[in-house]
Amino acid sequence: MAITEMEVKEIAEKINNKELSSLEVAEAFLKRIDTVDAGINAYITVAHSQARKAAGEIDDRIASGESVGEYAGVPVGVKDVLCTEGLRTTCGSRILSGFSPVYDATVVKKIREAGLVILGKANMDEFAMGSSTENSYFGPTRNPWDPERVPGGSSGGSAALVAAGEAPWALGSDTGGSIRQPAAMCGIVGMKPTYGLVSRYGLVAFASSLDQVGPMTRNVHDCAVLLDMIAGHDPLDSTSIPGARPCYADSLNPNVRGLKVGVVRELTSTGIEPGVLREFNKAVELLAASGLECEEVSLSSFEYGLSAYYLIAPAEASSNLARFDGVRYGFRAEGEMEDIWEMYDRTRSEGFGDEVKRRIMLGTYALSAGYYDEYYAKALKVRTLIVEDFNRAWGKFDVLVSPTSPTTAFKIGEKVDDPLTMYLSDICTIPVNLAGIPAISIPCGLSGGLPVGFQIMAPPLQEEKLLSVACGLESLLGFDEKPPALI
Amino acid sequence: MSISIEDVEHVAKLAKLVLTDEEKEKFRRQLSDVLDHAKRISEMDTGETEPTSHAVPIVNVFREDERRATLSNEEAVSNAPWAVDGEFKVPRII
Amino acid sequence: MDYLTTIGLEIHVELLTNSKMFCGCPADFGGDPNTKTCPVCLGHPGSLPVMNRKAVESTIRLGLSLNCDISPRSIFHRKNYFYPDMPKNYQISQYDIPLCVGGCLDVEMEGYARKVGITRVHLEEDTGKSLHVGESGRIHGADFSLENFNRAGVPLAEIVTEPDIKSPEEARAFAQLLRSTIRYIGISDGKMEEGSLRVDANISISAGEELGTKVEIKNMNSFKALQRALAYEEERQRKVLNEGGTIVQETRHWDDAAGITHPLRSKEEAFDYRYFPEPDLLPVEPEPAWIDELRESLPELPVARAGRLKSEYGLPVEMVSAIIAEKALADFYEEALKSGGDPREIAKWIAGDLAALLNEQSVDISGSPVTPAYIGELVGLITKKTISGKMAKDLLKETFSSGKSPAKIVKEKGLLQIADEDELMSMVEKVIAENPEAVEDFKNGKEQSLKFMMGQVMKMSRGKANPQITSDLIKQKLS
Ligand SMILES: [Zn+2]
Secondary structure, three states: OOHHHOOHHHHHHHHHOOOOOHHHHHHHHHHHHHHHHHHHOOEEEEOHHHHHHHHHHHHHHHHOOOOOOOOOOOEEEEEOOEOEOOEOOOOOOHHHOOOOOOOOOHHHHHHHHOOOEEEEEEOOOHHHOOOOOOOOOOOOOOEOOEOOEOOOOOOHHHHHHHHOOOOOEEEEEEOOOOOHHHHHHHOOEEEEOOOOOEOOOOEOOOOOOOOEEEEEEOOHHHHHHHHHHHEOOOOOOOOOOOOOOOOOOOOOOOOOOOOEEEEEHHHOOOOOOHHHHHHHHHHHHHHHHOOOEEEEEOOHHHHHHHHHHHHHHHHHHHHHHHHOOOOOOOOOOOOOOOOHHHHHHHHHHHHOOHHHHHHHHHHHHHHOOOOOHHHHHHHHHHHHHHHHHHHHHHOOOOEEEEEOOOOOOOEOOOOOOOHHHHHHHHOOOHHHHHHOOOEEEEEEEEEOOEEEEEEEEOOOOOHHHHHHHHHHHHHHHOOOOOOHHHO | OOOOHHHHHHHHHHOOOOOOHHHHHHHHHHHHHHHHHHHHHHHOOOOOOOOOOOOOOOOOOEEOOOOOOOOOHHHHHOOOOOEEOOEEEEEOOO | OOOEEEEEEEEEEEOOOOEOOOOOOEOOOOOOOOOOOOOOOOOOOOOOOOEEHHHHHHHHHHHHHOOOEEOOOEOOEEEEOOOOOOOOOEEEEOOOOOOEEEEEEEEEEOOEEEEEEEEEEEEEEOOOEEEEEOOOOOOOOOOEEEEEOOOOOOEEEEEEEOOOEOOHHHHHHHHHHHHHHHHHOOOOOOOOOOOOEEEEEEEEEEOOOOOOOOEEEEEEOOHHHHHHHHHHHHHHHHHHHHOOOOOOOOEEEEEOOOOEEEEOOOOOOOOOOOOEEOOOOOOEOOOHHHHHHHHHOOOOOHHHHHHHHHHHHOOOHHHHHHHHOOHHHHHHHHHHHOOOOOHHHHHHHHHHHHHHHHHHHOOOHHHOOOOHHHHHHHHHHHHOOOOOHHHHHHHHHHHHHHOOOHHHHHHHHOOOOEOOHHHHHHHHHHHHHHOHHHHHHHHOOOOHHHHHHHHHHHHHHOOOEOHHHHHHHHHHHHO
């Protein structure tokens, strides 16, 4: 079997017992990238030499008898929204097109310490704003299942590179569905952890109160392993949750009989593509047939989730993105400048793409004098109601489920000029971010030859339960479809 | 409810963006669409509901008053588009 | 026409912490540009703030010192505007729920006390520094600017007063008392010249009940400048109104050299700071036990100390104000009292001659070569009439320069006061014989001539004559 098709576990074992060197593994994936990525554009930056160097170091340590981590030497793709010291970090934006961070994000530090080899930086919607990875200064990423279609977004590069075998797993970030929705569209597993479980230090902020880093993998086990590597308290992030946490990989228990599953009516009624709903319902039936109690539940505030989200997230973004001004780092517009104000105007207008400008303006409007109470303050109250609805549901259910995305992967260019329609792609994933709870998307079938994602949501910090249900469903479903072009 | 060209100009100015007339009209239309949708939250009775700006139920997160390593001056200005003698150079401020 | 003046102050205090407000960079002054920075205070993408506990504690201690309530829950906001000295183009500050609210400070004035309400005390981060480079050296004529972020992120406490201050003198007295308070509790060095204490003022004048239009004044770099600027502005506004004009609400800049205020050219754009809760920080909810602990850490504050010195030792207001201004000075005073000397006399020497000497030599009280015990000794020598007041002045100078105790100097130099009546009488007789005109004047009731004759005796005795005895002897001889 080709190295690039092996399970993470198998690669790790082979490196540990010296059947394969870390460098051989890295070379195999780099070759795969060099072969297929021109057609997919999943990577913005491929770190050939840095990856080789890191892999060589792991091999040296193994050769000298040093004990390295269980997964040392396994390659990984990293969304280009995470700072990597000395490795260009662009956020898919012209304004950071030449930016070389002076520090590693905490999660990057952690995966490096675990011995993972970073192959490169994955493409994304500019500043993680988008649901299709079309909003990248470095061009759109194509879906490995159908290159005419989007991979979802904003972590579309991470999802596509895992689906295309350009890395066995990847890190993404999720503000309103940016891990789960592309995972669904590319037929892989993607998880957003509880807000605060994974450090945000070094994650370039889109909407600070919603952003979380999470794993994007081929299966639920890998997802648990990668989560184990990146989770944990970080004193550099005030919103990081202190205290001990379990080992998620060890506590995976696919036997989940008797658990109560709530099917969220508001996320399964209107606006969901029939094919998606069909595959979703089949999976729910499978759960019910396997001894889980499935029941419909109505969480009425979810109707307003999208509206609240598209006020809160842009508001925070408008402030988070103010720092990109051409003074301390990043792109600065060329030519003679009358004064600093002209420099700001031109740098930001030339440096940001349309979607980013749209959200900055939207957020600026929502926060500006005269509209704050009507928009932003009201949205924060709606957020409370969503949290309360979830809390009521947890009184009755262990987990909640819904489709991850209302549609399968759509055509490139189809929604680009209609932001509102594009925003509706996030309708099922957004309530999770507003409430800060964990959720996972696993592939549950195909509709028209394209993957459909199944979303499972759990109460805060109940990742163990979430991953166990996902693991159980994964084995029930036995989904092992691969993108046709890659068989 | 739609927003006006003046609104677009106002927020663009606050956000330090310059737009062509064509862009202004395009953004006016698109932002109006989104805001009309967002406006639906006003239907919701939020009564005495407290706002949630955070989903984390934690308070009093401090660091002790201790120094950590700083960047060297070279590192600090390494990404600067325009630096002179270790300082960031910018066009005049009026 | 009579106008009432209304003044409110906004005071920024740079807190003395080891590290900055939200990162571990050094918070001290100086250093080469951009050598005290990190990804957090440079606003690098992905970096996050974490609150400095000491800065929060300092602000709460300041609030407690100003009789404020400590908010049971307080949060940080972002204040959004673009400026190149601000790395993130927003300032982390506090908005509607500051750490401390609703306090007051009683300012002792000549013959009355002014209670000044404290609206709030909040915590925020400082900005970096822009250096405007160009031929004129000024912002308007500059060719470009250089940004140094060493100061960016240093913790700043902001104190806002109610508009309770009624005159420029009160404003100055308030600011001085506030500075004393800040230095007593050790949260800042409070140096106006270095910018660690910055005072901005709002001033309006009105003829009736309704408040006039307020004008904000900035750039006062000393207490004297604060008072001068407000006095200038008071007069300027009076003139405008008397000439039938109206006051424009604006920010004006104090030009200390010219002694005038002038309007700052306002930026064309409207300010809309779009405050919203800082999502990268969590609320501060101080537990009562923590607040109690901080309260107990406070020393006796200037206002309380002033009251005690006044009631225990009967010192006059002016003298008390001078003594309590610096904690070290007040400590020095109370240490000197242990000698058992007269409290007023000791206060007079410390606030008067010693303060002048220290000032002259630019020596801090803590480095004074004259110890509290020496002052006690000096006053003791005067009380015992061993030396005269005139001699004491010289003796203090000698003590200051040599560091020797006054008693030792007296012994070494034989500086004993002449209190022997026979010896003095012979000098008095000689002076009377040599100055018949003065004697005549004295007899005609001219008090001045007594002083003249006293002076002559002093001269003759080289300052050693006991003034009281000498004066008695002259009167006795001429009566
Ligand atoms: Zn710093």
